[in-house]
Amino acid sequence: MLKITLLLAVTLAVAYAHQYAPGTVVTTVTSTTTTTSVSAGDSDDSGLLSASDRAIIRKTWEQARKDGDVAPQILFRFVKAHPEYQKLFRSFASVPQDELLGNGNFLAQAYTILAGLNVVIQSLGSRELLANQLNALGGAHFSRGATPVMFDEFGAIAMDVLAEELGSAFNAEAKAAWTTAVRGLNAGIVKTLKAPEDLVDPQTRLSGHIIKDVQRSWENVRGNRNTIVAGIFQKLFAGTPRLQKAFSKFAKVAAADLSANADFNKQVALVADRLDVIISAMDDKLQLLGNINYMRYSHEPRGISRQTFEDFAELLIESLASSGVAADDLSSWKGALAVFVNGVTPKK
Structure with a gap:
């Protein structure tokens, strides 16, 4: 099954890790062990997301995720807008669209988004972790025929749902922060939408x-x-x-x-x-x-x-x-x- 909905769980990873794409993680060593620098810290304003943007995204997501309907709505609107993509999800490929929101397989896939995004948002300061997640996403979807435009479409729908859910809390600053994250998607996914053997490990820098x-x-x-x-x-x-x-x-x-x-x-x-x-x-x-x-x-x-x-x-x-x-x-x-x-x- 094409778990393209995992995109939302790594959208911020794409944005933050874009400048630090796989192969650019800094590794430091000592005389007895190898230690990898993995944390950029919330005071680090480098990359596509500043510390301020990360704080805004964490705060707004914490508000949005309290409504358990957010993840199902994002997935539902995605397959409703692009019916051809529903066929890529074998567990609910033939389920009528008006029955999706009550289908267990559909909801299980939707809540994968919620769990994944929670992990990503809590790990925004770790360049290595985000780069590894991006590698996993690109490698897993390459063989399934996923294209960058699919991720773009999903990101746009996710933004619309968040805006509706958050209302006035999705102000200009919040919109700018989330937009910056989503805009990093294409550049990031193009770098990792490859056969797994062609992906460069963030630490060793070897494929x-x-x-x-x-x-x-x-x-x-x-x-x-x-x-x-x-x-x-x-x-x-x-x-x-x-x-x-x-x-x-x-x-x-x-x-x-x-x-x-x-x-x-x-x-x-x-x-x-x-x-x-x-x-x-x-x-x-x-x-x-x-x-x-x-x-x-x-x-x-x-x-x-x-x-x-x-x-x-x-x-x-x-x-x-x-x-x-x-x-x-x-x-x-x-x-x-x-x-x-x-x-x-x-x-x-």
Whole structure:
């Protein structure tokens, strides 16, 4: 069943999270754990909804929801205005419209709106929560053929019902606040109305599609990972000789002798295995963030520049290309490596 009525429960999420669409949530880390910044706070006026707007919306919704007829009226007017959409709700697709307000399945769907919106309104300060809800909404409705215009139509009807219910309480300020929220709908839904595997996780900033491409192509070359990493190190040292000096055990070894040096090969194996661990854990959010966290804090004391990591990533792409990795997969690799580099050495 196309639970398009869940739109109302995330309309504010769309508006507030639009500027912070999936992939833009800031993640901070400590030396032992990964901590995600999730709260914007009611004093934060950034985004499409200001703290004042959020307060107005909470207050007016608290007034409106006291009337248990609000949610059923919104859903009823939606399917009455667009009869073709009723067919998308299998549980009451064939119920005559004049019987809908007394139908249990219809009312159950209507009150899903009420429960969902209550949660959203209480969570307006959490960017991550709203972004995750938006991802869930878009991914769930993509396969059902939902379009942005459906959400627009629903939002307009919801506004009309609220205006009638609230009367004079739906003053100019209230109307402006709710209008701002609803206007964020199209931009937000377009970003997330995708196949679930194409949605970017708000924390990792990776999509399932990227993860699948990288892990699959890595499996084909991972047996040769030490050779790949050794070649990258040698090119890095040749281009920037001072980088080799950061490795005290083989700092003075001639370039021609590196491949036969035990300490160099141990370092190569360490980096190759770490890369293997990170890639293997890409589909496990906690492990992935933990690995990136470890890389960041194990390398910061060494003063390794962001440029060095960017160079390593670029040389890895070149090596993968020469190993026969397809162009589409390389595009996913570039996206994944950008996430890794940003996590290990955030832009200042």
